[in-house]
Amino acid sequence: MKKIIAIISEELMQAFEAKGYDPQYGIVTLSNRPDLCQYQCNGALSAAKAYKKAPIMIANEVVEVLKESKTFEKIEAIMPGFINISLNSEFLADYLNEMTRAEQFGLEKTGNPKTIVIDYGGPNVAKPLHVGHLRSAVIGESIKRICRYAGHNVIGDVHLGDWGLQMGLIITELKKRKPDLVYFDESYTGEYPEEAPFTISELEEIYPAANEYSKTHPEYKEEAKNATFLLQNGNRGYMALWNHILNVSVTDLKKNYEKLNVSFDLWKKESDAQPYIPDMIQYLKENNYTRISEGALVVDVKEETDTKEIPPCMILKSDGATLYNTTDLATMVERMKLFQPDAITYIVDKRQELYFEQVFRCAKKTKLVDENVKLTFLGFGTMNGKDGKPFKTRDGGVMRLENLINEINDAVFKKMMENREMPEEEAKSISKKVGLAALKYGDLSNQASKDYVFDIDRFISFEGDTGPYILYTIVRIKSIVAKYKESTGKIEITENTILPTNIKSEITLMLQASKFNDVIINAYEDNAPHRICQYIYELANAFNSFYHENKIIAEENKEKQQSWIGLIILIQEILETCIELLGFEAPDRM
Structure with a gap:
């Protein structure tokens, strides 16, 4: 079922064409003066220059063709060349009756369904959801539903933060508080307990305490960095703790997202992208996309047409550590492999626009993402008091x-x-x-x-x-x-x-x-x-x-x-x- 404005436009376009004008001049818009008419066409004003004719003359010719149409209650040419349109009540009633009978009120689903990954939510594990998480969740959920209603295959991914220094800080703080836990016994070879050694309330208190303490105790921070390194290199006890942290956090997150009527198809995590990083870095090096800058591995993403400074996209720090850039690029590689998406949309705070500009450019320049995949950064504003x-x-x-x-x-x-x-x-x-x-x-x-x-x-x-x-x-x-x-x-x-x-x-x-x-x-x-x-x-x-x-x-x-x-x-x-x-x-x- 066609949109009502498309039906009206078609009639106007045919009338323009019948009088020897380009039919594109017949495009109709909603009236900006609803007190005078319901729809309007300003095409005669544009056509006047091309055809060297007064716009009111063109408008009158078109109106003359349409005056017998059953679609319009009233259609008239107004100086200097506007065409004002009001619909016939019978036409309108017929259209609404057709909407009533049709599936989805006659909305024509796309004939070319796209696979769209929507990245929204983005909370970190071991932390409660706060008001800063509201907009990403609410906007992302609505866009997912709208895309599906339009007929597309949509995959919503929460994309949890679970792999950085925060994990090392939690493990270090747990070790300080409960040093006798079996997870810290390097000689232990048995099965680890199924029950987590903390509740969500304890976990949510542990991270901020550890983070605050690390700011004034450099030796503690170093210990946390080492714990992060050991975790990321497969330490058995730390991996078991990490799984506990994930399970306890995700259970709580799901409960709170449910209160918002927000759901995700995937509960993917930063850590899921880690296996793709080594091959990705090797690929970038072998294809000469990277260079060394002050010891760091970077990809230049600046373009000649840029009017502002766009820094290089850093892949590895000078000490060989990965960054968010690295993980986000590897996540794109994972998504391309698993879903072959036509589009990936990120619902993120608008203050991260430059960061995503760098990552998107890097992904396209290095061909980690196919050229025809649409990458969209939907930056949202702040919820203020x-x-x-x-x-x-x-x-x-x-x-x-x-x-x-x-x-x-x-x-x-x-x-x-x-x-x-x-x-x-x-x-x-x-x-x-x-x-x-x-x-x-x-x-x-x-x-x-x-x-x-x-x-x-x-x-x-x-x-x-x-x-x-x-x-x-x-x-x-x-x-x-x-x-x-x-x-x-x-x-x-x-x-x-x-x-x-x-x-x-x-x-x-x-x-x-x-x-x-x-x-x-x-x-x-x-x-x-x-x-x-x-x-x-x-x-x-x-x-x-x-x-x-x-x-x-x-x-x-x-x-x-x-x-x-x-x-x-x-x-x-x-x-x-x-x-x-x-x-x-x-x-x-x-």
């Missing part, structure tokens, strides 16, 4: 993500109990869904690259551009449909349930619904969940205006009433599909 600075707890610390989720759920629960009578248990269950909608919509409604202010009072509001407002609209529709079903005993949706209309608020609602396919494709092409947020806010507003102006349940004309029910069920289904793509769901009541 009302003071405009990165969001902190009241005492100035970094807030755990679990605590942030609980705080917003509690605020929603309190608000619900103040305004309506409901059993406490039900209210708590609902508040989790509403709280998640508030949190995710509050984040995703902003363009990913922009910073935004986390304002809990605004985010949990049931009015305005918020997640709870969208959910409340869905719940309102559910309530209307339930009352209609109760009074009539059934709901019948026929092939032509939605009827033409001359009611302005109904036409506005129908127009908004018809834009669904266009919005989803644009959101996919631009990796832009905020487009979906903007769309469903406008759709919810259009529905609520229609609802307040028309008494659906009290309507005596049964044919009209049935048409309205068919229309609002379509609106409900579109809204529910969109929030599913954003990563949250609506309760049955609020």
Whole structure:
């Protein structure tokens, strides 16, 4: 099923061509003056120069061809050469009825499915998720869902940090605290315990303590570096501890990501790329991609067209140690081998843009990644407090993500109990869904690259551009449909349930619904969940205006009433599909 704007454009293009003009001048856009018309075509203004004709003359010729078209209620040429378009209500109703019948509302899935790896989440093991992990998880999850909905094969990878000095610090601190553990007995040859010698709470305290201590005790830091070296070279006891750290951490991470309704297809780790590093370095050397710079092994990635300094991509330090660059390149090698992706998208803090520019250039220049593989860095902005600075707890610390989720759920629960009578248990269950909608919509409604202010009072509001407002609209529709079903005993949706209309608020609602396919494709092409947020806010507003102006349940004309029910069920289904793509769901009541 074609996008509605494509259907309109086709008619205009044919009209331009019929009058001897290039059909490309017939491209239609949404009107920037919705008070005057619904769509517009400015092609006559562009064509005027090419054909040495006044734009209004060209516009009038095109309009003359289309004045009998059943697609348009009104089409007119306006000085100096705009073509203003309003759709015929019958055409619009037919389009919506077709959406109702079609799978995915008629969205045409791609005929050329791509394999896309999305790298998002990126937490380090042995540390709790904090607010800094929110955006990567929420944005990445939504983009994964949008890409799948568009018909692509998507692989979401959490990409855990598990292989650096932090592991050595944890092992060293454990040895200091529990020196009698069997893992530190070099003569031990038996099986190691299945049970970890620490809980997640202990583990989360051990790392920051070790990290802080290492800053003022150089001998401790050296010991941690040595422990890291031994781990990375297969020390049995350290490997067993490392596996405990992983298992305990991943169990906790999964629990917290589940609260965010975020999931991953792969729980890959930095360490998974390690086996690929030796061959990769040998390949880079043998093919003369590398050079030595102050003892370090580097690849030059600067290009002649650069207007800013792009440093070389370092592969090995002067002491032979690997870096994040090395691991990320090896991870690309692993992904190429395992999945042969057409695209790899990284959802990362925008402050890492230069780093990824270096790594991407290095991967392409050295042919570690095929030339036609699209590498995308989607840098996101910071979540700030009302003071405009990165969001902190009241005492100035970094807030755990679990605590942030609980705080917003509690605020929603309190608000619900103040305004309506409901059993406490039900209210708590609902508040989790509403709280998640508030949190995710509050984040995703902003363009990913922009910073935004986390304002809990605004985010949990049931009015305005918020997640709870969208959910409340869905719940309102559910309530209307339930009352209609109760009074009539059934709901019948026929092939032509939605009827033409001359009611302005109904036409506005129908127009908004018809834009669904266009919005989803644009959101996919631009990796832009905020487009979906903007769309469903406008759709919810259009529905609520229609609802307040028309008494659906009290309507005596049964044919009209049935048409309205068919229309609002379509609106409900579109809204529910969109929030599913954003990563949250609506309760049955609020």
